[in-house]
Amino acid sequence: MNRNLWIESPTDAKLDRLCNELADRAAELDRQQAWPEEQLRLCAEAGLWRWFLSPADGGLGWSEADLMRGYLRLARACLTTTFVITQASGALRRIATSQHDEVRERVLPALLAGDAFTTLGISHLTTSRRHLAEPALRATPEGDGFRLDGYSPWVTGGLYADWIVTGAQLADGRQILTIVPTSAAGVDCDEPTELVALSGSKTGAVQLREVFVDSAWLLAGPVENVLVGAKGASTGGLQTSALAIGLADAAVTLVEAERARRTELDEAAAALRHELGAVMSDLLSLAEGEAVCTSEQLRSRANSLVLRASQAALTAAKGTGFVTGHPAGRWCREALFFLVWSCPAPVVASNLCELAGIES
Numbered sequence: 001m002n003r004n005l006w007i008e009s010p011t012d013a014k015l016d017r018l019c020n021e022l023a024d025r026a027a028e029l030d031r032q033q034a035w036p037e038e039q040l041r042l043c044a045e046a047g048l049w050r051w052f053l054s055p056a057d058g059g060l061g062w063s064e065a066d067l068m069r070g071y072l073r074l075a076r077a078c079l080t081t082t083f084v085i086t087q088a089s090g091a092l093r094r095i096a097t098s099q100h101d102e103v104r105e106r107v108l109p110a111l112l113a114g115d116a117f118t119t120l121g122i123s124h125l126t127t128s129r130r131h132l133a134e135p136a137l138r139a140t141p142e143g144d145g146f147r148l149d150g151y152s153p154w155v156t157g158g159l160y161a162d163w164i165v166t167g168a169q170l171a172d173g174r175q176i177l178t179i180v181p182t183s184a185a186g187v188d189c190d191e192p193t194e195l196v197a198l199s200g201s202k203t204g205a206v207q208l209r210e211v212f213v214d215s216a217w218l219l220a221g222p223v224e225n226v227l228v229g230a231k232g233a234s235t236g237g238l239q240t241s242a243l244a245i246g247l248a249d250a251a252v253t254l255v256e257a258e259r260a261r262r263t264e265l266d267e268a269a270a271a272l273r274h275e276l277g278a279v280m281s282d283l284l285s286l287a288e289g290e291a292v293c294t295s296e297q298l299r300s301r302a303n304s305l306v307l308r309a310s311q312a313a314l315t316a317a318k319g320t321g322f323v324t325g326h327p328a329g330r331w332c333r334e335a336l337f338f339l340v341w342s343c344p345a346p347v348v349a350s351n352l353c354e355l356a357g358i359e360s
């Protein structure tokens with residue numbers, strides 16, 4: 001653990017170096033659909049996991065606004081790695097809320113050092129499989145804990161995780177949020193799904209068959225809507241917008257680079273940069289607690305922008321951008337992710353209105 005390597009703030013020049021390393025590897029990562037192992041190692045070495053925790057937990061205590069600044073930079077460099085970081089940091093932040101010192105002491109130091117990995121599987125409590133009569137993952141009280149049965153449909157990097165933070169529903173409708181060690185009997189990660197983009201995130205379902213979880217691993221509940229107000233594990237949080245805006249930034253930068261040689265791109269490049277500046281500024285205001293709009297309105301705008309900006313980059317790059325390996329084509333595929341990732345109903349409705357050409 002070398003403190004000198006840690007990125008202390010989003011203005012630290014070491015963040016530029018880390019982002020350059022991630023950007024240099026992004027095309028190959030996409031081509032190989034590989035787990036970003038080296039990228040995550042570099043992030044851990046740079047103290048990245050510490051951004052998310054308070055000094056009392058061994059972290060650097062970055063503010064929400066600084067976290068968003070960090071995410072903007074990382075997403076601009078490599079969306080796959082940054083997306084994996086959002087899932088792991090969401091789980092990390094939840095684990096830090098554990099009331100059990102022995103759990104925190106066992107888990108947090110290894111996660112902060114990058115010697116272990118954790119991830120989130122909570123979408124079945126928020127945006128996935130909600131229309132089904134039966135909950136995807138059931139919890140039954142048993143002895144000093146709960147027995148879990150069912151599956152978590154979307155878990156990023158489950159195969160690489162030592163612990164998964166997941167939620168389950170009791171027969172009376174209350175929910176729990178708990179850490180599940182992946183070594184527990186009955187936990188099985190499915191083969192990761194091949195995706196339109198971000199396949200390197202190695203996302204897939206995790207099956208839980210009669211898995212006993214001791215109450216020491218419990219993070220919250222049993223309570224109704226266990227994720228309401230839950231930091232680090234909620235839907236449509238600001239970081240989802242930060243990632244979309246970061247990717248849009250990469251795309252707008254490409255349009256600007258092309259514009260240097262072709263004046264016909266002037267107007268589009270300027271309009272996109274202006275819009276990007278406004279959305280970025282609202283993101284940071286929201287992160288600082290200023291209610292300039294709702295987080296859902298911001299997410300809808302970020303989604304719209306990233307789709308248009310990535311396609312503007314492809315348009316500017318012309319046929320060359322359509323060749324596999326060119327970033328513009330990859331960014332177009334990656335932008336589609338924001339239509340489906342952690343999208344609360346109002347964001348889905350707003351995206352659909354825009355796509356259908358209906359004024360919302």
Ligand SMILES: Cc1cc2nc3c(=O)[nH]c(=O)nc-3n(C[C@H](O)[C@H](O)[C@H](O)COP(=O)(O)OP(=O)(O)OC[C@H]3O[C@@H](n4cnc5c(N)ncnc54)[C@H](O)[C@@H]3O)c2cc1C
Pocket residue numbers: 087119120121122123124126127128129130131153154155156195198201203340341342343
């Ligand atoms: C690449 C990727 C990575 C992800 N990683 C994570 C992660 O690490 N952790 C995490 O917690 N989540 C993760 N998610 C989940 C994500 O945030 C959303 O929850 C997910 O995209 C919702 O899609 P779904 O197909 O599961 O939705 P569902 O609502 O389950 O829809 C599935 C299908 O059911 C049908 N359907 C939907 N609604 C209805 C209805 N009302 N009535 C009848 N039929 C209906 C439709 O045919 C739909 O195609 C990830 C998603 C993706 C795509």
